[in-house]
Amino acid sequence: MRSHQNNLLLIEMVIVILFFALSQAVVLQVFTKAQQINQDAQIADHALMRAEDTAETLAAQADTEAALFSLGFSLQDQQYILTDEDGYRLEAGIERLSQPAGILTTVEIRAYQKDHLLFSLPAVQYREATAP
C-alpha cells in the first residue's frame, strides 16, 4: 500500500515538473517580450529627447556645426553622428539654402536603433541676412 502511494507520488511529481517546465517556458517568453517592448520604447524615448534637445540648441545658436560639436556629435563622412550607450544613434545632415534675403538652414536629425530608422526630425532655421 505504502509502495503504491509512493509510486503515485513519484509519477505525479514527474508530471508536475514537466508541466511546470512547459508553462515556465511560455511565461518566460511573455516576460522577455514585455521587456523587449519596454526597452525599445525607452530607447525611442531617449532618442526623441536627445533629438529635441539638438533641435532646440540649433534654433538658439547661429553656428550650426559648433552647436552639433558642443552636443557631442562627431563628423564622419559628411554626416554628424552621435552614438549613445543607450543603444541609439543620431545622424544629422546639414543643408543650406542661400538667398539674397537670408539663409535657410535645414538639419535633418535621424534616429536609428541599430540599422532601423526610428524617426526623422527636421530642425529648420531661417535667418535674415545682416542689414545692408
Next chain:
Amino acid sequence: MTNLRKTGSEYRVGVGASSVLMVLVVLALAALSLLSLGSARSNAALSDRNRTMTLGYYQAAAQAQQTLAAMDELAQENASVVTDASGWNALFARNGLGNITVGEDAIFSFTLDAGAQRSLVVEGNFTPALFPRLTLTRHELISHSTETDNTLNLLEP
C-alpha cells in the same frame, strides 16, 4: 491541509498537493506575465503617441521657417513696389503663400497644421522696408480638441 497526512509523529505530502501548488504558481506567474505585457504595450503606445505629437510640431515648425524664408525673399524683392497690405496679400497668394495674411497694422499671421488636432500659429511684425523685415511675436501651438463625452464636465447643467 487535507493533502498533508499525519503518520505517526511526521507529516507526509499526500498525492495531489504538488499539483495544487503548481496550478497556483503557474496561474500567478501567467497573470503577472500578462499584466507585464499589457503594461509594456500601453507604455509603447504612449511612447508612439508622444513621438507622433512631437514630430508633428517640429514638422510644422520647419514648414513655418520655410514659409518665412519664402515670404522674406518676396518682401525683399518687392519692398519698393508693393506698399499696402492688400498688395502684399495678393503677391503672397500669387506665389503660393496664400495662407499668409498681412493686416493694415503691418502684422502678418499664418497657421499650419501640426497634426493631432493642433495648429501652429505664427504672427509677427512685417516691415519690408526696414531691417529686420520679419519680427516674430507669436509662435504658438494651439489645440482644437474639445472635451469628449467621456469627460466629466461639472460646469454643464
